[in-house]
Amino acid sequence: MDTDIPAVRVDVMRRARQLMVDYAYAIDDGDLKRWPTFFTEPCLYRITTRENVGKNMPLAIMLCDNQAMLYDRVEAIEQANIFEPHYYRHVLSDSQVSAYGGNLLTVRTSFICVRTMLDGAMLLFAAGCYVDEIEIDEQTCLFRSRTVILDSSKVDTLIALPF
Amino acid sequence: MDTDIPAVRVDVMRRARQLMVDYAYAIDDGDLKRWPTFFTEPCLYRITTRENVGKNMPLAIMLCDNQAMLYDRVEAIEQANIFEPHYYRHVLSDSQVSAYGGNLLTVRTSFICVRTMLDGAMLLFAAGCYVDEIEIDEQTCLFRSRTVILDSSKVDTLIALPF
Amino acid sequence: MDTDIPAVRVDVMRRARQLMVDYAYAIDDGDLKRWPTFFTEPCLYRITTRENVGKNMPLAIMLCDNQAMLYDRVEAIEQANIFEPHYYRHVLSDSQVSAYGGNLLTVRTSFICVRTMLDGAMLLFAAGCYVDEIEIDEQTCLFRSRTVILDSSKVDTLIALPF
Numbered sequence: 153m154d155t156d157i158p159a160v161r162v163d164v165m166r167r168a169r170q171l172m173v174d175y176a177y178a179i180d181d182g183d184l185k186r187w188p189t190f191f192t193e194p195c196l197y198r199i200t201t202r203e204n205v206g207k208n209m210p211l212a213i214m215l216c217d218n219q220a221m222l223y224d225r226v227e228a229i230e231q232a233n234i235f236e237p238h239y240y241r242h243v244l245s246d247s248q249v250s251a252y253g254g255n256l257l258t259v260r261t262s263f264i265c266v267r268t269m270l271d272g273a274m275l276l277f278a279a280g281c282y283v284d285e286i287e288i289d290e291q292t293c294l295f296r297s298r299t300v301i302l303d304s305s306k307v308d309t310l311i312a313l314p315f
Numbered sequence: 316m317d318t319d320i321p322a323v324r325v326d327v328m329r330r331a332r333q334l335m336v337d338y339a340y341a342i343d344d345g346d347l348k349r350w351p352t353f354f355t356e357p358c359l360y361r362i363t364t365r366e367n368v369g370k371n372m373p374l375a376i377m378l379c380d381n382q383a384m385l386y387d388r389v390e391a392i393e394q395a396n397i398f399e400p401h402y403y404r405h406v407l408s409d410s411q412v413s414a415y416g417g418n419l420l421t422v423r424t425s426f427i428c429v430r431t432m433l434d435g436a437m438l439l440f441a442a443g444c445y446v447d448e449i450e451i452d453e454q455t456c457l458f459r460s461r462t463v464i465l466d467s468s469k470v471d472t473l474i475a476l477p478f
Numbered sequence: 479m480d481t482d483i484p485a486v487r488v489d490v491m492r493r494a495r496q497l498m499v500d501y502a503y504a505i506d507d508g509d510l511k512r513w514p515t516f517f518t519e520p521c522l523y524r525i526t527t528r529e530n531v532g533k534n535m536p537l538a539i540m541l542c543d544n545q546a547m548l549y550d551r552v553e554a555i556e557q558a559n560i561f562e563p564h565y566y567r568h569v570l571s572d573s574q575v576s577a578y579g580g581n582l583l584t585v586r587t588s589f590i591c592v593r594t595m596l597d598g599a600m601l602l603f604a605a606g607c608y609v610d611e612i613e614i615d616e617q618t619c620l621f622r623s624r625t626v627i628l629d630s631s632k633v634d635t636l637i638a639l640p641f
Contacts, residue, residue: 173572177635180588180607202402203433239528241605243590245406245569246336262343264406264429266590266605270529272632274602276437279404279429281343303402306435321526365565366596408569425506427569427592440566440602442592444506446524466565 160252167293168257169247175295176263179314184229187314188222190286196297197222199315201305202280213269213307218228225314239268240277240313256296265315279303279304280313320398323415330456331420331424331449332410338458339405339426342477347392350477359460360385362478364468365443371422376470385477394474395403402431403476419459428478441478442466483608486578493619494583494612495573498531501621502568502589505640510555513640514548518613522623525641526608527631538631555639565594566603566639582622591641604641605629610633 171190178186191197200211208293215272238242252260260283267277280302300315334353341349354360361375379385405428414421423446430440443465450459463478497516505513519522525540542548568591577584584608593603606628613622626641 169572170350173574176571176588177574177586202431228343239591241588241607241629243406243569243588245339246332248336248340260340262339262404262406264404264427264590266602266629268528268605268629270631272630274604274605274630276439279431279437281404303429303431303435304435304437321500365594387533406569409495423503425502425567425569427567427590439592439602442594444567444601451597458600466567466592466594467598468596 160249160257160258164252164257164288165247165249168259168284168288171286171293171295172244172247172261172282172284176244180240180242182239184226184314187226188219190295191219191222191298192268192292192294192296193219195222195295196299197295197314198298199307201302201307203305205301213302222314229313237270241266241268242315255287255292257284257286257288259284259286263315271294279315282315323412323416323420327415327420327451328410328412331422331447331451334449334456334458335407335410335424337409337443343403343405345402347389350389351382353458354382354461355455355457356382357427357444358385358458359448360458360463360477361461362463362465362470364465364470366468368464372426376465388477400433404429404431407477418450418455420447420449421452422447423450426478443478445478446447486575487522490578490583491573491575494585494610494614497571497612497619497621498570498587498608498610500586502570506566506568508565510552510640511553516546517593517619517624518618518622519545519617521545521548521621522625523621523640524624525626525628525633526626527633529631531627541626549639554593563596567592567594568641581618583610583612583614585610585612589641593633606641608641 175190194217197216199214200275202213204211216225226266229298242263245262247261260281262281267275278299283299284295285297288292338353339380344353358379360379362377363375379388407427408425410422410424412422423444425444428441430438444464446464447458448460450457501516521541524538526538530537542551548588568589571588573585573587575585586607588607591604593601606626609625610621611623613620617624
């Protein structure tokens with residue numbers, strides 16, 4: 153049984169994956185000013201939980217649908233985080249393509265995120281998956297939408313973090 | 316020093332990897348009815364521990380060698396899990412090829428699995444590696460055997476889970 | 479926005495990644511005698527922390543700059559570990575290329591490492607990234623330097639481990 157996913161050209165998949173990887177390193181570097189630059193305008197960025205998705209509830213923990221909202225978010229985080237420094241480390245598993253057509257690629261990608269506080273304590277911070285719509289053509293490779301689905305519904309107040 | 320692994324065609328490796336990825340997402344989705352469809356008939360599915368492998372002990376914690384046993388397993392799990400809902404999230408590292416010839420590819424793949432309970436508690440549930448024999452030709456890409464080698468010997472009774 | 483990383487030939491990237499993967503499996507297998515064989519001579523192997531890097535402090539927790547030092551390290555570890563057996567499991571995320579020219583590829587790669595003690599206890603042991611300079615040409619694919627940057631500054635005394 154080979155899967156019946158749409159055939160995606162190797163170079164298209166590689167560029168899409170590169171976008172996800174650059175995004176993850178930017179977040180982990182704390183280089184939040186780069187965060188909005190990974191999205192189209194308008195865009196959709198949402199954080200929700202697996203429980204909500206399972207119940208078909210449209211509620212999101214966070215929702216931004218344009219670049220200005222993303223930049224506001226960055227500013228809020230940078231102010232909030234002054235007193236609580238910590239590091240993140242995302243590890244991505246392979247992506248699974250669910251649709252591909254026109255210049256839009258829809259994929260999901262499992263991830264685990266570890267948080268390390270400055271005193272050295274390490275914590276399994278989040279596990280979940282990204283569901284991404286990536287706009288990809290000769291010039292562009294950006295998230296049109298990124299939905300973060302967290303496995304846990306007990307969400308830390310530091311969720312301010314863009315995942 | 317380049318490694319002396321057998322040369323595996325890029326498209327063969329990509330299809331094998333796709334099989335592992337689809338398998339992981341099916342398990343994490345709780346879509347257990349798809350689980351047996353990833354195997355040939357007959358097949359071999361085993362869970363064992365690194366300690367046993369190190370001692371050259373052939374004991375397995377679980378062993379299924381045909382599709383009917385896999386389907387029985389799914390039924391048992393679905394009944395057992397009614398009262399204890401939880402989510403799994405597998406993250407795979409790169410695969411390492413150990414043999415390739417005829418239509419059979421032998422690879423191993425490190426993984427980490429995180430479990431999240433419905434109350435939100437997250438747990439590092441398992442770490443280990445898969446040793447897989449994948450039957451792969453123009454029509455087919457399926458596990459002839461999958462051996463799950465867990466690093467920990469303290470195995471949860473919920474091991475009912477197919478890893 | 480496509481990233482402006484240098485274009486790296488697909489086969490070059492694949493060989494570099496294979497080096498990292500073989501390295502990780504050798505460590506996780508406890509096959510430490512292979513460890514020095516992944517490096518050029520002379521070479522540079524360093525372990526440091528993200529906090530040190532952030533403060534631009536050149537201090538390393540460990541530094542080896544030739545093969546003899548690496549082999550000494552292996553011997554020390556094998557003696558130290560006799561009384562405290564445990565397993566490691568590394569999971570690598572995708573690599574990000576930062577430079578490529580001549581026969582030298584510079585990349586970084588996020589990782590998580592889980593430690594399992596023989597009594598079965600599992601621990602999130604380390605998270606961080608590798609910054610690697612890989613010497614790669616038709617004959618060779620080896621680390622000229624590997625810098626392990628740990629997210630945590632609270633470093634276990636068993637750090638004897640090559641990461």
